[in-house]
Amino acid sequence: MPVPASPTPPDDADLVRAYQGGSEAAATELVRRHGAPVARFLVGLGADYADIDDLVQETFFRAFRRIAGWRGDAGFRSWIFTIASNLLKDEHRRRKARRSVPLEDHDLPSRDNPESAFALRETERRLVAALQTLPRLQREVFLLRAQQGIEYPEIATTLGTTAGAARVHFHHAVKRLKEMIA
Amino acid sequence: MRNFWLVPLVFGLVSPLAAQELNDDPRASDLRRQIEERFTARVKEDLALTDQQTIQMKSTVRDWFLKRRDMEDENRRLRDAMSGQLRPGVAANKDSVAKLTDAMLDLKVRYAQSFKDEIKEMSGYLDPLQRAQFMVLRERLIERVREVREQRDDSTGRIRRRQQP
Amino acid sequence: MTSCEEMLERMPAVAMGDAQWTEEEALHLAGCASCQAEWSLIRNAVAVGSQVPMLDLEKTGAAVLARLRAERQASRWRRAGWLTGLAAAAAVALVVWSRVSHHTQRTVPEAFRIPVAELDSLDNGELESVLQDLDAPIGAGTLNSTPGLGDLDDVQLERLLRSLEG
Numbered sequence: 001m002p003v004p005a006s007p008t009p010p011d012d013a014d015l016v017r018a019y020q021g022g023s024e025a026a027a028t029e030l031v032r033r034h035g036a037p038v039a040r041f042l043v044g045l046g047a048d049y050a051d052i053d054d055l056v057q058e059t060f061f062r063a064f065r066r067i068a069g070w071r072g073d074a075g076f077r078s079w080i081f082t083i084a085s086n087l088l089k090d091e092h093r094r095r096k097a098r099r100s101v102p103l104e105d106h107d108l109p110s111r112d113n114p115e116s117a118f119a120l121r122e123t124e125r126r127l128v129a130a131l132q133t134l135p136r137l138q139r140e141v142f143l144l145r146a147q148q149g150i151e152y153p154e155i156a157t158t159l160g161t162t163a164g165a166a167r168v169h170f171h172h173a174v175k176r177l178k179e180m181i182a
Numbered sequence: 183m184r185n186f187w188l189v190p191l192v193f194g195l196v197s198p199l200a201a202q203e204l205n206d207d208p209r210a211s212d213l214r215r216q217i218e219e220r221f222t223a224r225v226k227e228d229l230a231l232t233d234q235q236t237i238q239m240k241s242t243v244r245d246w247f248l249k250r251r252d253m254e255d256e257n258r259r260l261r262d263a264m265s266g267q268l269r270p271g272v273a274a275n276k277d278s279v280a281k282l283t284d285a286m287l288d289l290k291v292r293y294a295q296s297f298k299d300e301i302k303e304m305s306g307y308l309d310p311l312q313r314a315q316f317m318v319l320r321e322r323l324i325e326r327v328r329e330v331r332e333q334r335d336d337s338t339g340r341i342r343r344r345q346q347p
Numbered sequence: 348m349t350s351c352e353e354m355l356e357r358m359p360a361v362a363m364g365d366a367q368w369t370e371e372e373a374l375h376l377a378g379c380a381s382c383q384a385e386w387s388l389i390r391n392a393v394a395v396g397s398q399v400p401m402l403d404l405e406k407t408g409a410a411v412l413a414r415l416r417a418e419r420q421a422s423r424w425r426r427a428g429w430l431t432g433l434a435a436a437a438a439v440a441l442v443v444w445s446r447v448s449h450h451t452q453r454t455v456p457e458a459f460r461i462p463v464a465e466l467d468s469l470d471n472g473e474l475e476s477v478l479q480d481l482d483a484p485i486g487a488g489t490l491n492s493t494p495g496l497g498d499l500d501d502v503q504l505e506r507l508l509r510s511l512e513g
Contacts, residue, residue: 007275010267014279018264021286024412025261025268026279031408032270040396052399053407060411065418124395127388146392149359174355178384205470213474214467218460220481225461240459247462254464270405320461326480327465330473 012076016067031060034077037148041081044143045088046132055091059084078150078158085140123181130180134173141166142173221323228319229312238307246300253293260286349375354382358389 010018012033018026038059039052047055063070063083070079131139140159144150145166152163152170159166226236264282267274301313308316349372360366368376376382466474 007273008277009274010276010279014276014283015268018279018283018286021283022290023261023264023268023283023286025265026283027412028405028408029268029274031411032404035402035404035407036399039399039402043396043399044392049399053402056402057407057410057414060407061414064411064415121394121398123387123391127391128395143392146359146362146389147395149363149365171352171355174385174388177388178381181388182384205468205474207471209471210469210474213471213478214463215460217466217474217478217481218463220478221463222459222461224481236459239461243461247464250464320463323463323477324465326477327463327469327473330476331469 013072016070016076019064020067027064030076034080035060037077038080038084040147041143042084042088044128044131044147045085045139046128047088051091055084055087059087062087074157075150075154077148078144078154081140081144081148082158085136089136126181127177130177133180134176137161138169138173138176141169142177145170146174221319225316225319229308229315231312235307239304242300242303246296246303250293250296253289253296257286257289257293260289351375351379351382351385354379355385355389358386359393362386362389362393 010029012030015026015030019030035056039056042052042055042059043049059080063080070076131142134142137159141155144155144158145152150158152166155161155166156163161169225231229235231239260282264279264286266272267279267282301317304313304316349369354372354375357366357368357372361368376386466477469477
């Protein structure tokens, strides 16, 4: 007797469409699916643990506001990562402006909450600190590839580069990080 | 006392909210009746409806009210089914979610279209200005209802009444 | 023979548990200090944030939806205007649709009374508030003097009528 195939679960595109049709349950499911990876990505970008809850919420709020902007060319999760990254950059700029520190390309994480640094293990903390010294594109390529396991074509679509360039950025990032952390 | 009829028209798309239960309190029934009677009287007065027009309008609004009530019931069933599919721990089915989504979107369009069709039906016995006037009056009442709803103090259930000029 | 570059490309998948080293790759890793350093780096990258405080994603989702609703409401209040462009019927319909996704037991009354389904979910206090506002003297309302329509110029009125006619 053949075993009936398990029903295929709805993918992100199905859920986005359902949300656009009026289903709030679909939106909740998207948050459930992608909330934790978004939080980890934000930590990798240098966000304080203390701010993670608010940052994750704000990321999804911005995403659903402009849900029509996701055309499905990159994965939904990758798209959310872009929003999270831009949000964190805005947040760092805002804090820097308050402290009257000139803007730099390397967006250093906030030092306002030194306790949060100890939530990371020492090796992770050193990696996050080293990541902050990389150019933004290299940092994000590294996290998308190494932390999130995303393939180069999708990274390329997400970050507006080519798959070949993304691969080069990743290898350069690995080389520099190895030198800094070794 | 603030004049309801001066509430400015505000438009916008809204997402469906969680299902609400009918307030079946006898006092509520009586209040709804009074509101609808006052509103109807205002419509008849402003549009200067003849007896014949009143009879025809009664038939139109009754028919479309019943059609929309059926659609509202259908929407509630679809939303419940979708929530059931997307419960934590439940293996949601892609095909089912897609079908439910299509159905919800179709229904949304049909519901919006029903108001337009209702007004078109009135073109058989109301002139364009009367139809426009009816739309404006109904929109304002609905807007006031929504305003009152949004003013509700969730923690106590009391209404924060608008400041009177 | 597996190169270091090929090893690096395989590391994220293996670190995330989506793949395993082949025997050849495991041998390469055991004997290559450079790859070992990169493997340590990639494993740390996967671990970053894995100890993030347990997020209550249900609560996050609910908060996001609440903010979206509040923003839509605020946007409606800012947007005041006449029936231009958007069909009046559709505008009213979508307003009603947002509120009336509940079951109503009411039947249409025999005497002529325009039913307003929106009222069904209001509590008694809210109904009283709406009733209080319906205080315009019945005799005072005429087509020309009703606030609003009389303010439209010919072009606006024409546009309104066209949008109603569909």
